[in-house]
Amino acid sequence: MNRVPGRQLCKTNTDIRGLQTFLDQTSRQGVDVSLQRVDRNISRVFTNLFTSMKTEELNRYRDTLRRAVLLLSPHAAHTFILQLQRAGVYHAKTGRGKTVDYRISKNAWLREQEHPVVDKINQRIEDITGLDMSTAEHLQVANYGVGGQYEPHYDFGREERSEQLGRRIATWLLYMSDVQAGGATVFTDVRASVKPIKGTAVFWYNLYASGEGDDRTRHAACPVLVGSKWVSNKWIHERGQEFRRRCGLRKTD
Ligand SMILES: O=C(O)CCC(=O)C(=O)O
Numbered sequence: 001m002n003r004v005p006g007r008q009l010c011k012t013n014t015d016i017r018g019l020q021t022f023l024d025q026t027s028r029q030g031v032d033v034s035l036q037r038v039d040r041n042i043s044r045v046f047t048n049l050f051t052s053m054k055t056e057e058l059n060r061y062r063d064t065l066r067r068a069v070l071l072l073s074p075h076a077a078h079t080f081i082l083q084l085q086r087a088g089v090y091h092a093k094t095g096r097g098k099t100v101d102y103r104i105s106k107n108a109w110l111r112e113q114e115h116p117v118v119d120k121i122n123q124r125i126e127d128i129t130g131l132d133m134s135t136a137e138h139l140q141v142a143n144y145g146v147g148g149q150y151e152p153h154y155d156f157g158r159e160e161r162s163e164q165l166g167r168r169i170a171t172w173l174l175y176m177s178d179v180q181a182g183g184a185t186v187f188t189d190v191r192a193s194v195k196p197i198k199g200t201a202v203f204w205y206n207l208y209a210s211g212e213g214d215d216r217t218r219h220a221a222c223p224v225l226v227g228s229k230w231v232s233n234k235w236i237h238e239r240g241q242e243f244r245r246r247c248g249l250r251k252t253d
Pocket residue numbers: 150155173183184185186219220221222231233
């Protein structure tokens with residue numbers, strides 16, 4: 001494994017052109033935009049963003065990674081994010097975790113009961129993804145300082161360790177801050193780089209509909225060069241999604 005995640009990709013800063021404009025537009029519209037409209041807008045953004053990409057590349061990208069636009073108006077997002085950060089910092093102080101050198105960040109897990117905001121975000125994720133949150137992991141808040149990074153990995157986890165809830169079918173990654181330089185999430189196989197924009201999120205399926213792990217979801221967090229990066233993750237599990245995401249017949253369905 002590389003010591004520096006997706007070295008080449010970390011240097012690129014391309015894939016989010018136009019997104020800020022889209023965010024500005026939706027905020028002007030009052031942001032509680034209907035999902036349908038968000039979807040339509042996202043499609044437009046995708047089309048504009050990736051005119052330079054080959055069609056097959058674009059389809060791969062669309063399948064595995066959907067940039068979803070959150071949630072709240074920038075103002076509400078700001079308040080929400082501050083509350084979440086505070087809660088995260090508080091819990092990080094008491095949290096006892098194992099230190100590993102492939103991931104350099106501070107993190108904390110927040111339960112729904114900890115704060116109404118956590119409950120609200122879970123509900124929003126459910127509304128947007130259509131997936132059942134009752135089997136998902138608690139919300140994880142992570143903070144990377146300068147040099148903080150996460151080496152390339154898959155989120156789906158090992159099959160034999162999946163126990164009753166199944167593996168992590170999907171990931172919701174919410175950017176709770178902008179980052180002055182560095183800190184992009186890079187998808188090394190799809191060759192996509194997502195720059196953190198406060199109040200936006202990426203969502204992708206880690207598993208094919210067959211339940212097989214999708215290797216195209218390999219990703220990493222590039223080192224933060226200037227600033228501080230806050231994210232929160234919601235890992236959604238297989239159980240509970242049986243009627244929400246039907247399984248496929250082929251391995252790669
Ligand atoms: O912080 C990021 O950009 C990615 C984090 C991540 O991949 C993870 O926590 O599993």
